[in-house]
Amino acid sequence: MNVKVQAQRGELNALFGFAERSMHSVRRYWVWEVVWLFYSMVSVLSIGFLASGLGTLGGNGSFDLHRTQLYLLIGSLLWGYLSLVFMEAAFAIAWERWEGTIEYTFMAPIRRVTHLMGICLFAIGYGLVRTFVVLLAAIAMFKLDFSHADIGAAVAVLAASTLPLIGLAIFTSVLPMVSPQKGEQMSFAVQGFLLLVSGVYYPLTVLPIPLQLAGYASPLTYALDGMRRSLLNGASLADVLPAVAILLAMGAVMIPAAVWVFSWAERRAKRLGLLKRSG
Amino acid sequence: MTTAAIEIKGVTKSFRRRERGPGTSWWRRDWKDKVALHELDLTVDAGGVTGILGPNGSGKSTVIRILATLLTPDAGSAKVFGWNVVTEAREVRRHVNRVSVEASFFKELSPWENMIYAARLYGGGMSGTREQVVAILERLGLPLDAMDEPMKQLSRGQQQKVAIARSFLTAPSLLLMDEPTTGLDPRSKKEVQAMLEILRAEREVTVLLCTHDMDEAAALCDRVLMMDGGRVLADGTPAELCRRHGGATLEDVFMHLTGKTLEAQDQEAAEEVEA
Numbered sequence: 001m002n003v004k005v006q007a008q009r010g011e012l013n014a015l016f017g018f019a020e021r022s023m024h025s026v027r028r029y030w031v032w033e034v035v036w037l038f039y040s041m042v043s044v045l046s047i048g049f050l051a052s053g054l055g056t057l058g059g060n061g062s063f064d065l066h067r068t069q070l071y072l073l074i075g076s077l078l079w080g081y082l083s084l085v086f087m088e089a090a091f092a093i094a095w096e097r098w099e100g101t102i103e104y105t106f107m108a109p110i111r112r113v114t115h116l117m118g119i120c121l122f123a124i125g126y127g128l129v130r131t132f133v134v135l136l137a138a139i140a141m142f143k144l145d146f147s148h149a150d151i152g153a154a155v156a157v158l159a160a161s162t163l164p165l166i167g168l169a170i171f172t173s174v175l176p177m178v179s180p181q182k183g184e185q186m187s188f189a190v191q192g193f194l195l196l197v198s199g200v201y202y203p204l205t206v207l208p209i210p211l212q213l214a215g216y217a218s219p220l221t222y223a224l225d226g227m228r229r230s231l232l233n234g235a236s237l238a239d240v241l242p243a244v245a246i247l248l249a250m251g252a253v254m255i256p257a258a259v260w261v262f263s264w265a266e267r268r269a270k271r272l273g274l275l276k277r278s279g
Numbered sequence: 280m281t282t283a284a285i286e287i288k289g290v291t292k293s294f295r296r297r298e299r300g301p302g303t304s305w306w307r308r309d310w311k312d313k314v315a316l317h318e319l320d321l322t323v324d325a326g327g328v329t330g331i332l333g334p335n336g337s338g339k340s341t342v343i344r345i346l347a348t349l350l351t352p353d354a355g356s357a358k359v360f361g362w363n364v365v366t367e368a369r370e371v372r373r374h375v376n377r378v379s380v381e382a383s384f385f386k387e388l389s390p391w392e393n394m395i396y397a398a399r400l401y402g403g404g405m406s407g408t409r410e411q412v413v414a415i416l417e418r419l420g421l422p423l424d425a426m427d428e429p430m431k432q433l434s435r436g437q438q439q440k441v442a443i444a445r446s447f448l449t450a451p452s453l454l455l456m457d458e459p460t461t462g463l464d465p466r467s468k469k470e471v472q473a474m475l476e477i478l479r480a481e482r483e484v485t486v487l488l489c490t491h492d493m494d495e496a497a498a499l500c501d502r503v504l505m506m507d508g509g510r511v512l513a514d515g516t517p518a519e520l521c522r523r524h525g526g527a528t529l530e531d532v533f534m535h536l537t538g539k540t541l542e543a544q545d546q547e548a549a550e551e552v553e554a
Contacts, residue, residue, distance in 0.1 A: 006402075009402075010401075010402035013399050013402055013403070013404055014399055014400050014402075016399065017395075017396055017398075017399025017400055020395070020396070020399070021385070021388070021392070021396045024385075024388050024392045024396075025385065025387065025388065028387045028388060028429065029387065095385075099383060099384065099385050099386060100379075100381055100383030101383050101384060101385060103347070103349050103377075103379070103383065104377075104383060104397070104400075104445075105400065106348070106349060107347055107348060107349065107372055107375070107376070107377060108372060108397075108400035108401060109369050109370075109372040109373040109400075109401065110369075110400060111369075267351070270348075270349060270350055270351045271350075271351045272294065272295065273294050273344075273350055275349055275350075
């Protein structure tokens with residue numbers, strides 16, 4: 001077999017190996033997975049009920065409960081999905097550091113990008129499955145009506161948002177490399193800032209100008225905008241194409257930049273001797 | 280001329296740490312360099328077992344980690360079968376594996392799940408791997424009913440056997456063993472040592488064995504380097520070292536060279552860490 005083809009097969013094999021390892025972990029910790037799924041469900045449902053509650057707070061102005069509920073639930077579901085992917089990516093590296101296996105992973109003759117993509121591949125697949133289950137629960141609970149939605153356009157936006165999401169997830173996974181003790185927790189700070197500026201639960205226009213500018217740099221803003229327009233207003237694929245293009249462009253910049261930053265963190269850790277479990 | 284398994288020239292390594300000096304304010308910390316290796320030169324030919332003997336903090340693990348591409352030397356060059364560990368790291372990694380003092384695994388996963396993960400990283404797949412793993416573990420004396428139990432339920436000795444099996448699975452040309460028998464019960468220790476005897480007899484793999492067990496080094500190693508404070512103090516076969524330094528055992532040789540026993544050196548190193 002051609003050496004190049006053999007090398008590519010080896011990389012693909014390793015890519016699957018990372019995802020398979022995480023699947024084994026999910027199987028072993030299945031009880032905790034059920035607990036986490038319950039938590040995700042409760043978080044999203046409480047946002048749905050928040051919308052219901054807003055409708056009862058008085059005022060004689062017109063209040064479109066269904067639209068508000070859908071607006072908030074889209075934000076909540078997408079946020080749940082994104083935060084899960086961030087957490088899984090950062091946790092994968094932190095977990096390896098904790099177990100001491102990261103040295104064995106770094107000793108393997110594979111490209112770093114394969115390692116990182118393998119982590120993200122699992123995180124995205126796992127996040128999608130869990131979010132879909134929560135979505136089903138939300139539909140059943142709130143009798144959500146998607147008859148006016150353009151589901152195809154929403155799926156296109158979701159697919160395009162995967163690329164910058166991989167970039168962000170890799171950036172997040174750098175944190176446990178830089179700080180073995182506090183890196184994983186730092187990923188929550190990053191998540192919190194994205195939650196603030198990306199218009200998850202409110203339009204960007206309510207934010208002060210500096211935060212609005214930060215919001216325009218967040219891929220989540222465009223993912224949410226595209227999803228809301230297609231699911232709430234029935235915007236077609238052609239209508240959401242600008243959002244899709246921005247997301248793809250952001251992904252094209254963010255993935256190589258994130259891999260480069262991770263490689264820098266790896267070189268630094270090897271120079272300073274930080275890969276050991278003790279840190 | 281055949282390529283040496285290991286060729287280290289002028290390699291140095293220091294670790295920078297921020298430390299608070301005595302009597303200084305709590306917020307003030309200065310950078311301090313702790314030298315782990317002083318300009319090391321070492322050539323190891325392919326085949327056989329080469330031992331590095333020394334107390335904790337002598338620099339032996341630093342050598343192992345540099346050869347495993349896990350640490351970057353500050354100066355000098357280190358090559359494995361002619362490939363530079365920094366600039367040709369991926370080539371080096373294809374030929375090297377390591378067994379460390381802690382059997383590092385995903386503890387919640389089973390030996391089999393850890394093994395298939397390792398196999399995939401080295402280009403292997405499901406096909407034939409289970410049979411290969413069973414064969415290696417049987418040879419190491421691990422009960423096969425432990426194959427699908429979580430690693431955390433295995434004893435320390437059993438975990439170390441799985442670590443050794445993991446390194447064999449990737450068929451390395453250079454096996455780096457960093458105190459593989461430390462902390463094992465006498466029976467497990469003997470089993471691991473028996474495995475090393477087999478490797479030594481077969482000579483298909485070059486083994487670099489770090490240990491502070493003098494008897495183990497005398498029994499298993501074709502060549503022994505004694506290290507202390509990041510420097511090589513002596514280098515030769517166990518018999519040569521005893522003859523050259525007038526000792527009956529390697530322990531005597533170490534005492535002759537450093538003026539201390541290995542245990543005393545370890546105690547000193549531990550106190551330094553605590554301070």
